[in-house]
Amino acid sequence: xxxxxxxxxxxxxxxxxxxxxxxxxxxxxxxxxxxxxxxxxxxxxxxxxxxxxxxxxxxxxxxxxxxxxxxxxxxxxxxxxxxxxxxxxxxxxxxxxxxxxxxxxxxxxxxxxxx
Amino acid sequence: xxxxxxxxxxxxxxxxxxxxxxxxxxxxxxxxxxxxxxxxxxxxxxxxxxxxxxxxxxxxxxxxxxxxxxxxxxxxxxxxxxxxxxxxxxxxxxxxxxxxxxxxxxxxxxxxxxxxxxxxxxxxxxxxxxxxxxxxxxxxxxxxxxxxxxxxxxxxxxxxxxxxxxxxxxxxxxxxxxxxxxxxxxxxxxxxxxxxxxxxxxxxxxxxxxxxxxxxxxxxxxxxxxxxxxxxxxxxxxxxxxxxxxxxxxxxxxxxxxxxxxxxxxxxxxxxxxxxxxxxxxxxxxxxxxxxxxxxxxxxxxxxxxxxxxxxxxxxxxxxxxxxxxxxxxxxxxxxxxxxxxxxxxxxxx
Amino acid sequence: xxxxxxxxxxxxxxxxxxxxxxxxxxxxxxxxxxxxxxxxxxxxxxxxxxxxxxxxxxxxxxxxxxxxxxxxxxxxxxxxxxxxxxxxxxxxxxxxxxxxxxxxxxxxxxxxxxxxxxxxxxxxxxxxxxxxxxxxxxxxxxxxxxxxxxxxxxxxxxxxxxxxxxxxxxxxxxxxxxxxxxxxxxxxxxxxxxxxxxxxxxxxxxxxxxxxxxxxxxxxxxxxxxxxxxxxxxxxxxxxxxxxxxxxxxxxxxxxxxxxxxxxxxxxxxxxxxxxxxxxxxxxxxxxxxxxxxxxxxxxxxxxxxxxxxxxxxxxxxxxxxxxxxxxxxxxxxxxxxxxxxxxxxxxxxxxxxxxxxxxxxxxxxxxxxxxxxxxxxxxxxxxxxxx
Numbered sequence: 001x002x003x004x005x006x007x008x009x010x011x012x013x014x015x016x017x018x019x020x021x022x023x024x025x026x027x028x029x030x031x032x033x034x035x036x037x038x039x040x041x042x043x044x045x046x047x048x049x050x051x052x053x054x055x056x057x058x059x060x061x062x063x064x065x066x067x068x069x070x071x072x073x074x075x076x077x078x079x080x081x082x083x084x085x086x087x088x089x090x091x092x093x094x095x096x097x098x099x100x101x102x103x104x105x106x107x108x109x110x111x112x113x114x115x
Numbered sequence: 116x117x118x119x120x121x122x123x124x125x126x127x128x129x130x131x132x133x134x135x136x137x138x139x140x141x142x143x144x145x146x147x148x149x150x151x152x153x154x155x156x157x158x159x160x161x162x163x164x165x166x167x168x169x170x171x172x173x174x175x176x177x178x179x180x181x182x183x184x185x186x187x188x189x190x191x192x193x194x195x196x197x198x199x200x201x202x203x204x205x206x207x208x209x210x211x212x213x214x215x216x217x218x219x220x221x222x223x224x225x226x227x228x229x230x231x232x233x234x235x236x237x238x239x240x241x242x243x244x245x246x247x248x249x250x251x252x253x254x255x256x257x258x259x260x261x262x263x264x265x266x267x268x269x270x271x272x273x274x275x276x277x278x279x280x281x282x283x284x285x286x287x288x289x290x291x292x293x294x295x296x297x298x299x300x301x302x303x304x305x306x307x308x309x310x311x312x313x314x315x316x317x318x319x320x321x322x323x324x325x326x327x328x329x330x331x332x333x334x335x336x337x338x339x340x341x342x343x344x345x346x347x348x349x350x351x352x353x354x355x356x357x358x359x360x361x362x363x364x365x366x367x368x369x370x371x372x373x374x375x376x377x378x379x380x381x382x383x384x385x386x387x388x389x390x391x392x393x394x395x396x397x398x399x400x401x402x403x404x405x406x407x408x409x410x411x412x413x414x415x416x417x418x419x420x421x422x423x424x425x426x427x428x429x430x431x432x433x434x435x436x437x438x439x440x441x442x443x444x445x446x447x448x449x450x451x452x453x454x455x456x457x458x459x460x461x462x463x464x465x
Numbered sequence: 466x467x468x469x470x471x472x473x474x475x476x477x478x479x480x481x482x483x484x485x486x487x488x489x490x491x492x493x494x495x496x497x498x499x500x501x502x503x504x505x506x507x508x509x510x511x512x513x514x515x516x517x518x519x520x521x522x523x524x525x526x527x528x529x530x531x532x533x534x535x536x537x538x539x540x541x542x543x544x545x546x547x548x549x550x551x552x553x554x555x556x557x558x559x560x561x562x563x564x565x566x567x568x569x570x571x572x573x574x575x576x577x578x579x580x581x582x583x584x585x586x587x588x589x590x591x592x593x594x595x596x597x598x599x600x601x602x603x604x605x606x607x608x609x610x611x612x613x614x615x616x617x618x619x620x621x622x623x624x625x626x627x628x629x630x631x632x633x634x635x636x637x638x639x640x641x642x643x644x645x646x647x648x649x650x651x652x653x654x655x656x657x658x659x660x661x662x663x664x665x666x667x668x669x670x671x672x673x674x675x676x677x678x679x680x681x682x683x684x685x686x687x688x689x690x691x692x693x694x695x696x697x698x699x700x701x702x703x704x705x706x707x708x709x710x711x712x713x714x715x716x717x718x719x720x721x722x723x724x725x726x727x728x729x730x731x732x733x734x735x736x737x738x739x740x741x742x743x744x745x746x747x748x749x750x751x752x753x754x755x756x757x758x759x760x761x762x763x764x765x766x767x768x769x770x771x772x773x774x775x776x777x778x779x780x781x782x783x784x785x786x787x788x789x790x791x792x793x794x795x796x797x798x799x800x801x802x803x804x805x806x807x808x809x810x811x812x813x814x815x816x817x818x819x820x821x822x823x824x825x826x827x828x829x830x831x832x833x834x835x836x837x838x839x840x841x842x843x844x845x846x847x848x849x850x851x852x853x
Binding site for chain 1: 595609612617664665668669714716721
């Protein structure tokens with residue numbers, strides 16, 4: 001997970017931002033590799049999904065706060081009954097969605113519980 | 116000296132037991148388990164494929180040693196289940212580990228030995244001084260046709276090796292191969308499942324080529340089975356590697372750590388690579404390892420490897436990533452219906 | 466800045482209007498508004514139309530021109546503008562119309578809202594609505610619109626301990642009101658059981674916690690207050706118009722179960738009108754999901770954060786309660802033709818203030834409020850209206 005960091009104020013951004021909203025022009029933005037470690041802030045179990053994701057239901061959708069600060073929306077790969085607010089998670093590389101049978105496969109980051 | 120700088124493996128969490136598959140097709144579980152020596156096999160999650168497995172294996176390798184991904188000059192991924200027929204898995208892997216854009220890449224296919232072919236290519240590029248490091252991966256989400264014998268063993272998994280000559284944890288002293296045009300097992304373009312020649316896959320396939328490559332290596336460098344601490348052979352089931360090891364003169368203790376097919380199944384391009392990874396997980400400096408892969412079509416790649424002091428040095432952290440035994444632990448078992456859903460074997464509305 | 470009044474209102478019945486097209490429904494709503502204002506179309510100076518996604522629902526863009534054309538105004542070449550802010554499109558269209566009149570730029574302006582959602586299948590409409598959220602960072606990751614509000618609900622429940630039954634009461638109350646609203650999509654009351662036993666959509670939200678897919682259109686006409694009597698005996702004054710924005714993605718908000726844009730817009734509206742929550746007789750809030758109403762009444766200040774569940778279960782937001790909320794039936798029971806909702810909210814409040822709300826009339830209604838949200842709270846528009 002490569003995002004950015006503002007060296008002026010220390011704030012991290014994922015997805016990457018090229019302009020710090022706090023420091024604005026005074027902010028020095030550099031690339032930053034995240035550890036992929038985070039905590040579940042809130043979550044739900046999706047039972048009715050968009051067609052392209054329907055094979056995965058029921059799946060856990062969550063907002064994860066990365067250790068470095070930013071919050072992201074993502075899936076947690078786990079037994080839906082085991083998902084908890086406050087759970088520690090780490091990133092994994094998975095297929096996110098496919099554009100049908102002949103289209104592009106989109107890969108990305110999901111999370112699994114840290115055991 | 117060229118060798119393995121670091122390595123990593125990845126095995127999905129899900130499994131299906133042989134008796135669950137026999138239940139569906141009305142076969143005899145005891146016969147199958149007895150005949151193949153396999154109890155269960157790994158199954159990919161709904162959002163996993165050869166590319167995600169390759170990335171996880173590569174990332175596990177990078178967790179163990181401080182290698183600058185930008186110095187990886189080549190990425191080769193061997194698989195029978197590349198997600199695209201055209202668009203290399205190697206590009207996705209390269210991007211996901213930060214090795215792009217200054218690198219070469221390509222995907223390999225050579226049935227179950229595509230991963231070891233990738234290792235050989237990386238060795239050549241490193242030895243010739245063309246690249247500092249090369250990444251070779253064998254990864255698969257292998258398919259077996261429903262009710263076919265292959266369905267009991269076709270499994271999912273992969274292993275990655277970073278090849279270089281800067282203080283490797285294991286030197287690859289020699290490699291050679293034995294190749295012929297043999298139709299023992301194949302899959303035509305556009306077909307979902309491979310086909311095979313039944314008993315023809317044995318002697319004219321597996322045994323001829325594994326013995327061919329092994330004996331060629333012994334002759335070229337003057338070694339014999341007793342010189343090795345461990346040996347890893349391609350493992351489509353537990354019987355073939357045990358028989359070829361015995362025929363060549365290896366003892367069962369030598370092949371034990373690398374023989375994981377009973378609980379993993381045959382991960383095709385991942386098979387020999389994962390066997391090697393499992394062996395490196397427990398190897399000590401000075402151990403000598405013999406590897407001989409086999410890919411239908413057909414060919415075998417043999418390797419003579421010596422584990423170095425670097426494997427226990429502060430430069431290499433074996434425990435920073437899960438070992439093969441760790442990856443095999445705590446599986447989640449599926450019934451055949453969910454297994455079929457995971458493997459895309461259920462006909463859906465197009 | 467001039468005072469602005471609503472001088473005419475019109476609305477179609479909301480529902481699955483298989484026999485009516487996009488063009489049919491906005492003409493119907495517009496015609497009714499003109500009739501209500503006893504006015505002929507020639508008097509209209511400008512038009513603002515709220516519509517979220519005609520492009521995906523009926524393959525049609527350029528809505529402003531289309532509506533002006535089919536409303537018979539093409540030959541007069543009036544300025545016609547489409548306004549979009551997902552589910553807050555209607556509220557923003559109303560605000561633009563009010564600003565046009567208040568500034569003196571225009572005199573008689575139509576603010577309309579229209580959405581025809583049933584010409585596509587549910588997969589397409591679900592995906593279209595996901596465009597109200599952050600497509601790239603929420604939708605792409607597998608978030609559905611109910612899924613996002615479900616995460617708001619889980620966060621709220623985790624922090625404040627509201628019970629599932631309390632949350633379900635929102636839908637029960639709104640259906641009760643909808644059954645008394647001739648234009649509502651759902652005309653029948655429901656029980657707590659109906660909600661609690663309905664299909665799970667995204668935990669903890671079930672089918673009956675979610676507003677439906679609806680076709681519908683609404684139109685209101687605004688004019689300078691000092692000209693209102695030319696058109697109506699019951700002009701309704703616009704006491705405040707307010708709008709606020711926030712991050713599009715839920716994960717970028719300061720607090721997941723507080724819609725800061727609601728707080729900001731609400732405060733701005735009260736400040737502009739020199740009023741407080743105590744002065745409001747009834748409020749139409751944006752209950753796209755039951756949890757949205759819970760957050761809305763707290764974030765607007767009608768009750769303290771964390772108490773709306775009990776407040777609702779105690780009947781304080783019912784027709785006879787302390788502050789009737791969603792007398793129209795809300796989005797849940799009245800229906801939610803996305804772009805039309807914000808205008809329908811004004812339509813309901815005007816009816817209440819005129820004493821024309823029939824079985825759902827709030828006695829002595831003098832001041833009403835509307836609250837319209839886009840997405841999970843990235844846009845909010847609030848208006849306060851009062852009897853003259």
